[in-house]
Structure formats: structure tokens, C-alpha cells
Amino acid sequence: MKYQIACIPGDGIGPEIIEEAKKVLNKIGEKFGHEFIYTELLMGGVSIDKYGEPLTKETLEAARKSDAVLLGAVGGRVGEDSWYKLPPHLRPEAGLLAIRKGLSLFANLRPAYLYPELKNACPLKESIAEQGFDMIVVRELTGGLYFGKRETKEIDGVMTAVDTLTYNENEIRRIVKKAFDIAMKRRKKVTSVDKANVLDSSRLWRKIAAEVAEEYPEVELSDMLVDNCAMQLVKDPAQFDVILTENMFGDILSDEASMVTGSIGMLASASLSEGKFGLYEPSHGAAPDIAGQNIANPIATILSAAMMLRYSFDLDREADAVEQAVAQVLKDGIRTVDIMSQDISQRRMTQVTCSEMGDSICDRL
Ligand code: NAD
Numbered sequence: 562m563k564y565q566i567a568c569i570p571g572d573g574i575g576p577e578i579i580e581e582a583k584k585v586l587n588k589i590g591e592k593f594g595h596e597f598i599y600t601e602l603l604m605g606g607v608s609i610d611k612y613g614e615p616l617t618k619e620t621l622e623a624a625r626k627s628d629a630v631l632l633g634a635v636g637g638r639v640g641e642d643s644w645y646k647l648p649p650h651l652r653p654e655a656g657l658l659a660i661r662k663g664l665s666l667f668a669n670l671r672p673a674y675l676y677p678e679l680k681n682a683c684p685l686k687e688s689i690a691e692q693g694f695d696m697i698v699v700r701e702l703t704g705g706l707y708f709g710k711r712e713t714k715e716i717d718g719v720m721t722a723v724d725t726l727t728y729n730e731n732e733i734r735r736i737v738k739k740a741f742d743i744a745m746k747r748r749k750k751v752t753s754v755d756k757a758n759v760l761d762s763s764r765l766w767r768k769i770a771a772e773v774a775e776e777y778p779e780v781e782l783s784d785m786l787v788d789n790c791a792m793q794l795v796k797d798p799a800q801f802d803v804i805l806t807e808n809m810f811g812d813i814l815s816d817e818a819s820m821v822t823g824s825i826g827m828l829a830s831a832s833l834s835e836g837k838f839g840l841y842e843p844s845h846g847a848a849p850d851i852a853g854q855n856i857a858n859p860i861a862t863i864l865s866a867a868m869m870l871r872y873s874f875d876l877d878r879e880a881d882a883v884e885q886a887v888a889q890v891l892k893d894g895i896r897t898v899d900i901m902s903q904d905i906s907q908r909r910m911t912q913v914t915c916s917e918m919g920d921s922i923c924d925r926l
Pocket of ligand 1: 574637638657850851856899
């Protein structure tokens with residue numbers, strides 16, 4: 562099969578980590594008989610330098626025409642680089658918001674997996690880290706409190722601010738279905754997180770989740786209040802498979818879930834729209850402090866490419882192969898500098914560069 566990938570390296574370490582993800586995809590292509598065709602696009606600071614804006618209409622259009630988008634990261638040294646002298650809507654990060662909106666990406670996926678070799682980086686108690694965890698947070702991305710009507714005005718002489726949290730049943734149904742589809746590719750367990758003891762929007766959320774669950778008899782659905790979920794994530798993260806939630810709860814919980822892994826260079830993410838289209842990117846930023854040194858950890862981007870194989874191209878076997886190769890590299894003691902100190906075993910580790918990490922993963926495919 563042929564797949565058209567819009568490739569947006571962006572700024573900072575973006576080009577270095579994207580190069581390694583492409584290397585791994587090409588190896589997968591060779592091994593499994595697929596062809597990945599890349600269209601290189603500019604976004605962020607590099608697009609400002611060339612076109613005067615972080616995302617041009619042409620770039621957005623080219624991204625839209627592809628089967629999926631693979632993104633590195635955008636941005637520079639905030640406050641230092643000349644990009645930050647521009648008005649906010651012309652800064653590198655404005656490109657991120659514009660592409661997410663322009664591609665109608667309504668489902669954000671953030672996996673949190675604790676590699677046995679990197680347990681030392683987990684900030685939780687040893688007895689909890691010992692159990693390991695493997696979950697994915699599915700967050701609604703285009704509705705709820707962040708997109709509702711808001712205003713600040715004086716009422717009876719008192720300054721009053723109002724934010725509105727609105728969800729309609731269609732918005733809820735489409736994200737719930739995404740979460741169930743994802744659960745079907747995993748351990749078939751969805752925890753739907755809400756605040757149904759207080760919020761109407763959560764009560765509707767719960768009702769729709771229960772309706773959708775009937776279409777997926779193999780998937781187990783449970784509801785959990787958001788305050789309890791925040792506690793359970795640090796008390797017993799192993800219980801979770803797919804955590805499904807609305808925009809603001811997901812914003813907070815996805816950061817909490819990823820931070821308990823402790824390794825920023827390992828965290829993949831995806832944002833999906835209707836159908837199979839999606840944008841895949843590491844959870845970290847452009848890391849300008851280490852850009853151009855060939856020392857960045859490319860694994861988050863490589864794992865994001867694996868998510869692309871799984872969720873946009875339905876190539877589950879190929880995605881499994883990438884994830885297993887990453888796990889094997891870690892087992893073999895190969896580390897970029899950021900994860901070098903995270904292994905407490907007495908084994909000798911081999912420190913590698915960004916490109917050597919890409920090569921090492923390819924060797925194990
Ligand atoms: P960051 O994630 O870029 O870096 C935080 C720290 O983690 C730095 O010390 C960095 O060296 C390290 N780090 C990050 N990724 C790494 C990797 N793959 N390997 C090894 N070390 C890694 O966050 P920041 O410093 O807050 O932001 C830097 C720039 O990136 C800013 O301009 C910010 O706006 C932008 N940013 C972009 C995105 C995005 O493109 N999605 C996300 C977050 C931040």
C-alpha cells in the first residue's frame with residue numbers, strides 16, 4: 562500500500578527527531594511492503610522566517626490532502642528569539658492551534674506507558690511503579706469549557722466572569738466512539754471520567770457513553786468521577802486501559818498520566834478527526850536548548866509514528882513491530898542522554914546520539 566504523509570519537522574530538535582521517525586517508517590515499509598511518500602511542509606518559526614506567518618493556507622491545504630500528518634515540534638526560546646517579538650497570532654505556537662482547528666482534530670490521544678527499564682523515572686512509590694501501567698487518555702479537544710461563550714462584566718457593581726461548558730450529544734457520541742474503537746485495539750476497557758454528581762454536561766456524557774457501549778459488547782465501560790480519577794492515577798495507575806474524558810478534565814488528567822512515566826522524551830501523542838485522519842507528534846516541545854546537537858531522544862516521535870500506523874493506516878502488526886523494537890532497544894541498555902540516569906540496574910548502558918537511537922531501533926525491526 563502507498564501512504565501519503567505530510568511531514569512537518571518544525572523548529573528546534575524537530576528536524577532531527579522527524580528524520581529518525583522517517584528512518585523507522587522506511588524500514589517498516591521495506592519489511593512489510595508499504596510505501597510511505599512524504600511531503601515536507603514548513604510550520605512554526607521556520608514558516609515565519611520564510612512566509613511571515615506560522616502556518617500558511619497552502620501548508621494547511623497540503624496537510625489536509627495527506628493521509629496523515631507527522632509533526633516534530635515548533636517554537637524557540639520564548640522571549641529571546643525574534644519570533645516572540647511578533648503579535649501572539651503570528652508566533653510559532655499559533656501554527657499549532659491553527660492546524661488543529663483547520664484539520665478538525667477533535668480527539669486527542671496521549672498514551673502513558675511505563676517501560677520496566679525506566680521505572681526509576683516514575684515519581685510514584687516503588688510498590689506502585691513495580692506493577693507498571695499502560696494506559697491511553699482520550700480527550701475531547703474542540704468543545705467544552707475552553708470553547709464556550711465567556712465574558713467578564715460588572716453585575717450589580719461586582720466584577721463577574723462567566724465561562725460556559727457546553728456539549729451536545731453529537732460531540733459526545735463521536736469522541737466516545739473513538740475511545741471504544743481504540744479500546745478494541747487494546748485491552749477493551751474504557752473508564753469514562755466526568756463530574757456527573759454536579760454537572761449537567763457530565764450527566765449527558767454518561768448517558769451517551771452508556772448508549773455507545775451497547776454497540777461494543779466486548780468493551781467493558783465504567784464511569785469514574787474526575788476527582789477520584791486524579792487520585793487513582795497516582796494510587797493505582799495499573800487499573801486503567803482507556804481513559805475517556807472531556808476537554809478540561811482531559812487537559813489536566815493527560816498531563817498527570819504522562820508525568821507519572823517521568824520521561825518526557827518518550828511520550829507520544831495523536832490528534833484525530835472523523836474517519837482515519839490524524840496528526841501525530843511527540844508530547845514534548847522543540848527543546849531549543851539541545852537543538853542541532855544530535856542528542857535529542859527521538860523515541861516519542863517514533864512512537865507517534867507507530868500510533869499513525871495503528872490509528873490512521875490500520876497497520877497494527879507494523880505498529881506492534883515498532884513498539885517492540887523500542888522496548889528491545891531499552892532492554893539492550895541503549896539510551897539517549899536524557900534517559901541515561903533513569904535505569905537503576907547495575908548493567909552497563911550505552912549512550913547514543915539521536916541518529917544512533919534511530920539506527921538502533923531500525924536494527925531491531
Ligand atoms: P520542551 O518540551 O521543548 O523542553 C523541556 C525540557 O525537556 C528541555 O530541557 C528539553 O531539552 C527537554 N526535552 C524535550 N524533549 C526532549 C527530547 N526529545 N529529548 C531530550 N530532551 C528533551 O518544553 P519548553 O522548553 O517549555 O519549550 C520549548 C519550546 O517548545 C517553546 O518555544 C515552546 O513554546 C515550544 N513547545 C512546542 C510544543 C509543540 O510543538 N507541540 C509543545 C511544547 C512546547
